[in-house]
Amino acid sequence: MNRIPLIHISRRKDIVWYKAWLIRIVAIILALVLCGVITMVTTGLNPIKVYAAMIDGTFGTTRRIWMLCQNIAILLCISIALAPAFKMRFWNLGGDGQALMGALGAAAVMILLGDKIPNGLLILIMVVVSIACGAIWAVIPAVFKARWNTNETLFTLMMNYVAIQLVAFFVIVWEVPKGAGKIGIINQNTNAGWFPQVGGSKYLLNIIIVAVLTIAMFIYMKYSKHGYELSVVGESEPTARYVGIKVRKVIIRTMVLSGALCGVAGLLLVGGTDHTLTTTLVSGRGFTGVMVAWLAKFNPIYMVLTSFLIVFLQRGAGEITTAYSLNQSYGDIITGIILFFIIGCEFFLNYKVSFRKSHKEVA
Amino acid sequence: MKTFKKIAVMIIAAAMVFGMFTALGTAQTKADEGIVAGLICLHDENSTYDLNFINAFKEACEARGLVEGETYYISTNIPEGQECYEEAMNMVDRGCNVVFADSFGHEDYMIEAAKEAPEVHFCHATGTKAHTENLPNYHNAFASIYEGRFMAGIAAGMKLNEMIAEGKITEEEAKMGYVGAFTYAEVISGYTSFFLGARSVCPSATMEVTFTGSWYDETKEKEGAQMLINDGCVLISQHADSMGAPTACEAAGVPDVSYNGSTIAAAPNTYIISSRINWAPYYTFVMDSIEAGAEIPADWTGTIETESVLLTDLNDAVAAEGTAEAIEEAKAKLLAGELQVFDASTFTVEGAALETYMADVDTDPAYEGDTEVVIDGAFLESNFRSAPYFDLQIDGITLLDTAF
Numbered sequence: 001m002n003r004i005p006l007i008h009i010s011r012r013k014d015i016v017w018y019k020a021w022l023i024r025i026v027a028i029i030l031a032l033v034l035c036g037v038i039t040m041v042t043t044g045l046n047p048i049k050v051y052a053a054m055i056d057g058t059f060g061t062t063r064r065i066w067m068l069c070q071n072i073a074i075l076l077c078i079s080i081a082l083a084p085a086f087k088m089r090f091w092n093l094g095g096d097g098q099a100l101m102g103a104l105g106a107a108a109v110m111i112l113l114g115d116k117i118p119n120g121l122l123i124l125i126m127v128v129v130s131i132a133c134g135a136i137w138a139v140i141p142a143v144f145k146a147r148w149n150t151n152e153t154l155f156t157l158m159m160n161y162v163a164i165q166l167v168a169f170f171v172i173v174w175e176v177p178k179g180a181g182k183i184g185i186i187n188q189n190t191n192a193g194w195f196p197q198v199g200g201s202k203y204l205l206n207i208i209i210v211a212v213l214t215i216a217m218f219i220y221m222k223y224s225k226h227g228y229e230l231s232v233v234g235e236s237e238p239t240a241r242y243v244g245i246k247v248r249k250v251i252i253r254t255m256v257l258s259g260a261l262c263g264v265a266g267l268l269l270v271g272g273t274d275h276t277l278t279t280t281l282v283s284g285r286g287f288t289g290v291m292v293a294w295l296a297k298f299n300p301i302y303m304v305l306t307s308f309l310i311v312f313l314q315r316g317a318g319e320i321t322t323a324y325s326l327n328q329s330y331g332d333i334i335t336g337i338i339l340f341f342i343i344g345c346e347f348f349l350n351y352k353v354s355f356r357k358s359h360k361e362v363a
Numbered sequence: 364m365k366t367f368k369k370i371a372v373m374i375i376a377a378a379m380v381f382g383m384f385t386a387l388g389t390a391q392t393k394a395d396e397g398i399v400a401g402l403i404c405l406h407d408e409n410s411t412y413d414l415n416f417i418n419a420f421k422e423a424c425e426a427r428g429l430v431e432g433e434t435y436y437i438s439t440n441i442p443e444g445q446e447c448y449e450e451a452m453n454m455v456d457r458g459c460n461v462v463f464a465d466s467f468g469h470e471d472y473m474i475e476a477a478k479e480a481p482e483v484h485f486c487h488a489t490g491t492k493a494h495t496e497n498l499p500n501y502h503n504a505f506a507s508i509y510e511g512r513f514m515a516g517i518a519a520g521m522k523l524n525e526m527i528a529e530g531k532i533t534e535e536e537a538k539m540g541y542v543g544a545f546t547y548a549e550v551i552s553g554y555t556s557f558f559l560g561a562r563s564v565c566p567s568a569t570m571e572v573t574f575t576g577s578w579y580d581e582t583k584e585k586e587g588a589q590m591l592i593n594d595g596c597v598l599i600s601q602h603a604d605s606m607g608a609p610t611a612c613e614a615a616g617v618p619d620v621s622y623n624g625s626t627i628a629a630a631p632n633t634y635i636i637s638s639r640i641n642w643a644p645y646y647t648f649v650m651d652s653i654e655a656g657a658e659i660p661a662d663w664t665g666t667i668e669t670e671s672v673l674l675t676d677l678n679d680a681v682a683a684e685g686t687a688e689a690i691e692e693a694k695a696k697l698l699a700g701e702l703q704v705f706d707a708s709t710f711t712v713e714g715a716a717l718e719t720y721m722a723d724v725d726t727d728p729a730y731e732g733d734t735e736v737v738i739d740g741a742f743l744e745s746n747f748r749s750a751p752y753f754d755l756q757i758d759g760i761t762l763l764d765t766a767f
Contacts, residue, residue, distance in 0.1 A: 060456065179767065182467070
């Protein structure tokens with residue numbers, strides 16, 4: 001019997017923007033409902049209270065809002081760094097390592113030149129060194145890709161581990177006290193190399209820098225010739241070559257930019273807020289940033305929203321584990337479910353699901 | 364143009380949401396209504412070290428009627444970085460008037476928090492900087508755990524003697540193994556006191572030490588213990604916080620002197636005894652002091668007398684006969700001050716007796732010694748600050764690796 005299938009999936013050509021947002025909001029609501037059910041069944045807590053604690057943990061006090069913005073800023077900085085590479089279809093999974101190298105560069109300058117030169121000059125050197133470190137870490141796989149067409153996914157990924165081992169080595173070199181395996185806060189008493197506070201907040205400068213970079217990246221990708229070239233390379237390398245774009249040059253140039261911005265993220269962490277160097281300093285943001293960039297379709301302005309979402313979930317999950325003395329895995333489960341729904345709803349944005357019109361006709 | 368419009372709408376919406384929450388965002392104050400306490404832990408209950416803190420904290424808080432999630436809070440899995448500062452300030456936002464942290468690497472971040480919230484007390488276990496920072500609301504604490512390890516070492520020495528008497532090993536084969544985390548004073552002081560305890564009853568005892576470079580790495584600790592056993596060590600002890608060493612010992616049938624608390628459940632056939640720091644007296648002392656408005660010292664060292672240094676669950680099935688009595692005897696002498704753990708006549712450094720030593724009591728990047736700590740023929744540990752500063756390599760102990 002030739003039956004019309006119950007569910008028919010077809011590709012959407014275009015979707016009106018409010019419809020897209022409607023689908024996203026429905027996905028989040030569904031995720032929250034499912035999390036609520038799981039919360040009630042497994043812990044016996046009132047899910048509304050749990051969500052309230054998540055919101056309180058993120059927005060509850062002025063300080064928490066500052067921390068939220070700071071964490072968004074760093075995640076966003078790495079995400080906008082990755083965006084042009086991904087748009088070029090260059091799978092840069094080395095954001096963690098590039099940011100870590102930037103952090104290593106900044107920390108090295110702070111430790112070695114600490115009190116020997118004026119603070120302004122010191123910070124200037126930190127900026128240059130960490131940007132250079134991040135860029136070098138990104139340009140190595142880019143050159144190999146451009147020259148010998150090596151696999152950049154594996155290459156950038158492996159560079160992360162090299163960076164982690166390098167940092168682990170220098171942590172032992174600079175540890176205080178000897179044998180402790182920790183650097184601690186660098187120049188805690190002299191504050192040499194610490195970024196100045198703007199507007200009485202230690203976070204504001206980082207946030208302003210990243211906001212400026214985000215807008216600049218938006219303009220670069222959307223309106224500059226470079227931005228156009230890298231999107232053509234991403235769509236089709238032969239086409240790019242045909243229209244006279246130097247593909248090798250574009251790959252290397254874009255990765256220098258990508259790595260440099262990751263280096264800036266490392267710099268902001270070391271000089272701006274954390275003032276230390278550990279192997280876990282970047283805490284996987286190089287990978288989370290991939291998700292942020294993809295979810296926002298490589299649009300730096302949308303990335304503000306997606307990185308907010310990720311940071312909110314992380315911070316909220318942390319709060320509920322403390323407020324309700326739950327295991328950390330519980331927060332991870334909630335975060336996982338919500339992200340699953342949000343990523344899953346992309347399917348419904350790209351495909352249209354139609355149900356069989358009428359049962360009677362078939363029967 | 365359409366994109367711009369969308370973006371503009373989104374930015375305005377975001378700004379409004381942000382503004383709303385900013386208006387709501389004012390710090391809560393519960394502090395006037397009595398003690399609200401917070402504890403920041405590096406790992407969670409799966410780490411024997413953190414579990415020891417969590418249990419003591421709950422005990423001390425519940426003894427004074429505090430309620431978890433309302434008047435006391437525990438944050439677990441807080442790394443030794445900016446996250447510690449953020450969590451400490453989060454504790455302040457929750458209304459805490461005292462915040463404790465449990466890991467050595469938390470110290471600098473606790474100091475940052477203490478500078479920012481002068482009305483809140485920050486108490487850091489195992490830290491070294493309170494006596495030089497001069498912050499009235501920042502405090503260090505530790506316990507004379509070297510005395511506990513010395514007594515645990517006696518149990519180890521008795522076991523070695525038993526093995527020699529039974530003909531299982533010769534006197535020369537009385538070699539112990541020790542799995543440490545890092546190569547700094549806290550660990551060195553720990554294994555040296557353990558070794559001196561063992562050698563005080565078994566003079567031919569020697570020891571090999573390996574380091575894992577992590578406070579909690581079950582695989583490395585297990586491998587480390589296994590390596591020591593393969594190397595001929597007939598008894599194992601450890602100063603790292605997972606169940607790695609005890610489980611390796613149980614599998615190999617090698618007796619183990621544990622740390623942080625009893626591991627008898629996981630190793631019923633090899634566990635002898637464990638020493639641990641009981642933090643509850645310190646927590647109670649701090650909270651009492653805050654309530655009474657009394658000053659909290661920059662350094663607080665718990666002792667056998669304050670019940671901060673405890674030995675837990677002697678396992679009669681494994682321990683040698685007479686162990687309990689030997690430990691009681693040593694404990695009485697330690698309490699009376701007749702016995703010094705680091706009595707300079709009981710050990711040598713590079714073949715020579717120790718007559719003078721400048722220890723790095725005031726932490727600095729160059730590790731310069733600044734305080735004479737050998738007084739009247741004994742190295743005075745935890746006397747000039749609470750955290751250990753004994754970092755000498757004494758004869759009889761071999762370090763297999765010092766990468767960390």
